[in-house]
Amino acid sequence: MRLVVLLLLTSAIIFTIYNSVTKEKHGILQVGDNAPDFALVDLDGESHRLSDYRGQGVFLNFWGTWCAPCKREMPAMGRQYTVYKDKGVQILAVNIAESDLKVRRFAEQYGMNFPTLIDKNKGVMQAYNIKPLPTTLLIDPEGKIIKIITGEMSEEDIQGYMEQIMPG
Template sequence: MRASIATLALAGVLACASPLAAAEAINVPAPDFTLESRSGENLRLQDHRGEVVMLNFWASWCGPCRQEMPLMDELYSQYKDLGFTILAVNVDENRDEAHRFLDKVPVNYPILYDPESSVSELYEVQAMPTTVMIDRNGNARYLHYGYQPGYEDEYEQQIRELVRE
């Protein structure tokens, strides 16, 4: 029951947020999920409780994703030792497209696959990329739609805030 309430609360926030907004401040429980990772193991969001998680939804056809992902990799390298991780959820139906993308834009953080868009639907993803910043207690705190140069500065500010809590 609690998961469905959290899902409804997050969906309501996502549905009301403007797709043109760089970020929305929110504070609702992030719905749990499990997806297969690029390494072949299943990763569960709940297993990252105690860490700050940048949950990023992306696609191989997304030009802004191509710009954003190397910058996210820099943030991952800089803050991973402070209890920060990135879970990048690929929404392509064909995993080979994601692999071709990652050959050109390599990253060191975990890549997850959501070919049926079940997690994307759970989070009511409306734009590519979509990023949700999740605090150590499992609460979605910030929501970002799209990417434009400079958003990484806002990401870093939010990461710093959340790792200090």
Template sequence: MKKQTRYWMRRILLLCLIGLVGFAIYQVSTDTGGKPVEGEEAPDFTLTTLDGKQRSLSDLKGKAVMINFWGTWCPPCKTEMPAIQQAYMINKSKGFEVVSVNIRENDLPVSNFAQQMGLTFPIWMDKDREVVKQYKIGPIPSTFFINRDGVIEKKIEGPLELSQLQYYINQITS
């Protein structure tokens, strides 16, 4: 009888161990690590714009917003800037805003870049990379499309062309 009891105890322990390992794997595979994900509310943040104003994402509640993380030193970022400017001009009358977040640069090179590129949308300065850390940004450019309720509809890593921008903007402005 003792051998049979030991046999069943081992079986039960083995099943419990398998269950715990399975649960741990599930947790790791579904954990976003605090990263903002599609379908969830975009985390609020406050930054100073290139023209010295304090702005918060929450100030734009009720508007369709595109957050674009970029740097002047990033070739793909430079490539997509004319398309972002064009999309901004086409859609700003529809309650669309661009939150252009420059990463870890001083005002002068960013100001010169904006002037050379003819950028008219506000540029928010993340000199300490606080928002980059909050949003867990990896490669840039990284772009978030946020609907009027403040929910992230889409996140894209890499440069976007005007047709792609327009497609996602239409989804958040309609």
């Protein structure tokens, strides 16, 4: 019995140390930092690299199909994307490691007319140190993070954020 308890405690200590080391590796992003580049594939099989959007504002949204606030804000994001996509503002919606079928159904149901990407191995989520969903980062045309929003956004919020990252 003592051996089992000792093994459990040792495992917990090793896990804590590992977690601390990997967290430091990614760091915590802050306003003013350069947004880490990444490449993910959308539901149509097209690759999207964040650096390809340099010169445009990027509304980078992390979400999940099970997330109630995500369900409420996606239609508003779609409507605002229609208004701002020709003004140099892009939405990249990054789903966290769910199946293509589940994400495709969600995207169709909630009118996601913008690139919908799946972070299958959670590498981008870790690089951005995303905790609660939804989390949105506003990235200016130079690739700098200008705002980090956690939680649900209203349509008015989304519109205002898109104005903030619109080029020139």
